Amino acid sequence: MSDRIPDGLRELLAHAAGAGHAQWRTLLKSGDWLLLLVAGVLVAASYPLLWRGGTADRAIVKRDGQVVTELALNVARKYELTGAIGTTVIEVQPGRARVLSDPGPRQYCVQQGWLTRANAVAICAPNHVTLQLSGRSGQNGAYDTLNY
Template identity: 65%
Template structure:
């Protein structure tokens, strides 16, 4: 048995009509599985807290800026359809601002110095969202 010098046409001839059908079904199934299983957890609302207490709960479909005043100043949170971020914060290191836009369910930006947190949540609290997947 030898695999050398076999042209691509030879390999194609090994395929029967039904094989093409099964391959097509396989390709479609694989293609569908990506958006179906990797849709980022389906976040649909925003939860803003100060000192662990709810300040605002907004749907992730509107455009809005809200200001939350904390111990060291005012944190500005910006919500847009499908995403939210901390636009500005008086904290010295700006970690929560640098996180940028949040889009996945359970994503959270915490502005610890000003005691403010911004979190995205999934509908009904049910989510396939994840912090990380590891072995």
């Protein structure tokens, strides 16, 4: 029976069964330690970078694919917009936005609730209205401010 087990697997099984306990530390060379350290730092650094890049700072409201307005996400306000079948109300609070009410029959975009991430989108198709969040990684992402 044991002849039928492939070599590699047999080795694994033998070691799993405890055939010898080497010091795990001796299996790592200096370069391995260095690489693990660098990789660990890079992985740790990727956490805040990605989460910060994902936050939104603007809400873009479109009707029939045309931008109607851009709302900054730092002041709470409401915005009303008349679309194909009625009035859509968009509510903005610091850092987030939602479709408060919409005349659409199925209310998908209302039930989506608060949008918080860049590129998140709520589509009120019957009224031809979309609400999309945009982050700094979007347009002019390379600039903090522009002066003329």
